[in-house]
Amino acid sequence: MKEHRVAIRPPLERAGDTRGESRRLMDRWWTELDAAAEEDSLVANVFVMGSLAEILNTFDIPMSFPEIASLQTAVKGKAMDYLLAAEDAGYSPDICGYVKVDVGLHLTGRQHPLGRYPKPGMVVATNMCNTYIKWSEIWERQYECPVFVLDLPGWRGTGFAYDMGSETFKNDVKFVEGQLRELIALCEEVTGKTFDIDKLREILDNVNRMSELYRAILATNKHRPAPFNALTEGINYMGIANILRGREDGVRFMETALAELDERIDKGVGAVSPEQFRLLLVGTACYTNFRDFVGLFEQWNGVFVASEYMSYAGGGIDRGVHYDLSRPVESLAEQILITAQPSMSGIFFSHEWQANVVRDYAIDGIAYHGVKSCRTTSAGLPDAREWLMRNEDIPGLFIQSDLVDSRLWAEAQLKNRVDAFFEALQSRRVQVGA
Amino acid sequence: MLVAGVDVGSTQTKAVIMSDRHEMLGHGLCPTGAKLDEAGQTAFNLALAETPYSETNVAFVVGTGYGRFRIQFGDAQVTEISCHGRGAVHLFPNTRSVLDIGGQDTKAIKVGTDGQVIDFNMNDKCAAGTGRFLGAASDALEMPLGELGPLAQTAKNPVKMTTTCTVFAESEILGWLAKGRRIEDVVMGVHVAIASRSMSLLRRAGIEPEVTFTGGVTRNSAMVELISEMAGVQVNTSEESHYCGAIGAALYALDQVRTGAFAERGAPA
Numbered sequence: 001m002k003e004h005r006v007a008i009r010p011p012l013e014r015a016g017d018t019r020g021e022s023r024r025l026m027d028r029w030w031t032e033l034d035a036a037a038e039e040d041s042l043v044a045n046v047f048v049m050g051s052l053a054e055i056l057n058t059f060d061i062p063m064s065f066p067e068i069a070s071l072q073t074a075v076k077g078k079a080m081d082y083l084l085a086a087e088d089a090g091y092s093p094d095i096c097g098y099v100k101v102d103v104g105l106h107l108t109g110r111q112h113p114l115g116r117y118p119k120p121g122m123v124v125a126t127n128m129c130n131t132y133i134k135w136s137e138i139w140e141r142q143y144e145c146p147v148f149v150l151d152l153p154g155w156r157g158t159g160f161a162y163d164m165g166s167e168t169f170k171n172d173v174k175f176v177e178g179q180l181r182e183l184i185a186l187c188e189e190v191t192g193k194t195f196d197i198d199k200l201r202e203i204l205d206n207v208n209r210m211s212e213l214y215r216a217i218l219a220t221n222k223h224r225p226a227p228f229n230a231l232t233e234g235i236n237y238m239g240i241a242n243i244l245r246g247r248e249d250g251v252r253f254m255e256t257a258l259a260e261l262d263e264r265i266d267k268g269v270g271a272v273s274p275e276q277f278r279l280l281l282v283g284t285a286c287y288t289n290f291r292d293f294v295g296l297f298e299q300w301n302g303v304f305v306a307s308e309y310m311s312y313a314g315g316g317i318d319r320g321v322h323y324d325l326s327r328p329v330e331s332l333a334e335q336i337l338i339t340a341q342p343s344m345s346g347i348f349f350s351h352e353w354q355a356n357v358v359r360d361y362a363i364d365g366i367a368y369h370g371v372k373s374c375r376t377t378s379a380g381l382p383d384a385r386e387w388l389m390r391n392e393d394i395p396g397l398f399i400q401s402d403l404v405d406s407r408l409w410a411e412a413q414l415k416n417r418v419d420a421f422f423e424a425l426q427s428r429r430v431q432v433g434a
Numbered sequence: 435m436l437v438a439g440v441d442v443g444s445t446q447t448k449a450v451i452m453s454d455r456h457e458m459l460g461h462g463l464c465p466t467g468a469k470l471d472e473a474g475q476t477a478f479n480l481a482l483a484e485t486p487y488s489e490t491n492v493a494f495v496v497g498t499g500y501g502r503f504r505i506q507f508g509d510a511q512v513t514e515i516s517c518h519g520r521g522a523v524h525l526f527p528n529t530r531s532v533l534d535i536g537g538q539d540t541k542a543i544k545v546g547t548d549g550q551v552i553d554f555n556m557n558d559k560c561a562a563g564t565g566r567f568l569g570a571a572s573d574a575l576e577m578p579l580g581e582l583g584p585l586a587q588t589a590k591n592p593v594k595m596t597t598t599c600t601v602f603a604e605s606e607i608l609g610w611l612a613k614g615r616r617i618e619d620v621v622m623g624v625h626v627a628i629a630s631r632s633m634s635l636l637r638r639a640g641i642e643p644e645v646t647f648t649g650g651v652t653r654n655s656a657m658v659e660l661i662s663e664m665a666g667v668q669v670n671t672s673e674e675s676h677y678c679g680a681i682g683a684a685l686y687a688l689d690q691v692r693t694g695a696f697a698e699r700g701a702p703a
């Protein structure tokens with residue numbers, strides 16, 4: 001009989017709580033989407049960067065996150081079917097993989113591996129990624145649904161220390177607030193409901209609490225050994241932070257997650273055992289080969305203690321959201337700007353953010369994963385890597401594949417680079433120790 | 435006591451047998467082909483045949499290259515990035531930058547004084563501009579690989595290749611010939627295209643002298659000349675450069691035996 005070993009760890013009372021809860025909540029989300037598809041009721045398509053869930057939830061408009069749905073087809077091993085359907089319809093291989101999976105889903109009868117996929121009754125996008133706008137136009141043409149694009153001004157100064165008391169910032173807030181009021185009017189029109197400012201206050205309060213908990217979750221990984229893998233488990237926290245943003249059950253989920261992580265810290269249980277290398281992931285994972293991707297690093301007992309994805313795709317929740325409930329709409333506009341502008345300037349300033357994370361989380365090396373079909377998250381990665389190596393002496397690995405397109409996954413080449421990176425980290429450690 | 439390094443690359447497999455005093459006692463070289471494990475064994479046997487010893491005298495074998503996990507008789511694996519770095523510093527102790535143009539990828543490696551990798555840059559997944567490109571040129575021109583370098587060195591007015599894609603190489607080469615350009619000018623164009631691409635990787639890693647050029651393409655005199663010219667320094671090469679990955683692997687094998695990290699498996703030579 002083949003010999004199997006299991007990791008011997010102290011018993012954990014809360015083991016599996018978060019995973020179970022995130023599964024239950026995700027299943028429930030899909031049940032709602034499936035029901036909406038069946039009944040042809042109103043669903044809004046929104047994006048992870050700037051979902052404006054606060055306003056949509058005030059009107060009880062169910063939200064579909066096409067980026068998350070596309071990602072899930074990849075994890076389920078089905079993304080290629082949809083990608084090819086989109087390419088057959090004339091979409092180029094260079095276009096964002098998430099878009100093509102979504103287009104393929106719509107062209108092939110909206111059957112997602114996790115349930116029926118509703119058609120959008122409205123779309124809320126931002127200009128945080130150019131693709132969002134073009135993607136929204138596809139649905140607009142296909143379903144003649146209203147599309148609302150929030151036009152967010154990027155920061156116009158040099159460097160990234162901006163002044164919230166400045167005229168520029170105040171003008172930006174007015175500009176965004178005006179647009180939020182337009183969205184409120186659109187929601188009133190689509191649902192036939194009147195805007196309830198107290199309900200918005202409640203939702204904003206929930207986001208404040210969620211944000212605090214999310215930040216506490218991230219901070220647990222400053223601990224050694226790090227209690228969670230910011231890639232595998234981090235994606236669950238981020239998924240729930242998006243789909244349940246501003247909802248009471250979202251807050252409870254974050255509490256559950258934090259309690260489980262605190263227990264792991266108390267008992268000294270790490271995400272990998274023994275923890276050898278603490279890593280930061282910049283970019284996203286390859287979801288078609290998610291396990292293999294993680295395995296490349298875990299083989300060397302490397303753990304992602306932080307991930308940039310948990311930051312920018314979490315709708316800014318990691319940066320600390322503090323809504324002022326006495327002036328909800330204005331405060332929403334302010335906070336959107338505060339959290340969005342750093343992400344929008346990410347290409348130019350992400351190296352500074354990375355340097356801070358490296359210090360705060362005692363990181364040994366950074367893995368940069370360039371996504372072939374996404375320029376928004378991939379441009380500038382080699383430059384950030386070089387800057388950190390030269391200025392902060394932080395070893396960096398650069399690899400490339402895709403989010404959902406398995407044709408761009410080359411296991412042998414990836415493994416070669418990852419192995420060489422760890423070999424270099426190992427010899428560096430010996431040198432430092434010597 | 436003997437150790438071995440076996441480098442199963444995408445086109446060729448190289449093996450060396452090394453003594454504990456770093457003497458290179460045997461070399462083996464064969465095409466890799468489809469059966470990676472057999473190629474590893476063949477190169478190892480060829481190297482061993484150059485020595486008076488048998489396999490049982492080899493205490494430790496490190497495999498490297500893309501086929502490193504397929505070497506059945508290997509004791510451990512190290513990537514060719516680490517092996518080329520280590521091998522280059524062993525051959526030329528003042529090496530700080532290494533350029534390896536391999537069959538399907540090109541690596542620019544920055545190394546420390548002991549040959550440890552400080553940083554590396556590699557070409558993308560696609561084999562554009564790697565050694566495979568020279569192979570495509572040799573096929574298109576029906577000319578042995580070994581003749582390309584000397585022919586290129588006679589060029590007076592090299593063409594400017596617009597592609598380094600191995601798939602389009604043939605049509606572009608034939609296109610230039612159809613336009614009446616001299617064959618040596620076309621071949622030199624191919625060399626310049628590969629050298630330029632490799633240089634951009636090297637520049638990104640940082641060109642710090644001494645620069646050591648490794649891998650099979652070091653046997654191509656035109657390429658050595660071009661790389662030296664573009665880097666602004668005479669790059670190091672030697673007869674052993676082709677075996678650099680295997681040499682690095684053998685040195686790692688020696689470390690293992692010396693530090694006792696792994697039990698020796700062979701009888702002392």
Ligand code: SF4
Binds near residue numbers: 099129
């Ligand atoms: S950020 Fe990248 S992956 Fe996301 S929608 Fe834009 S292009 Fe696609």
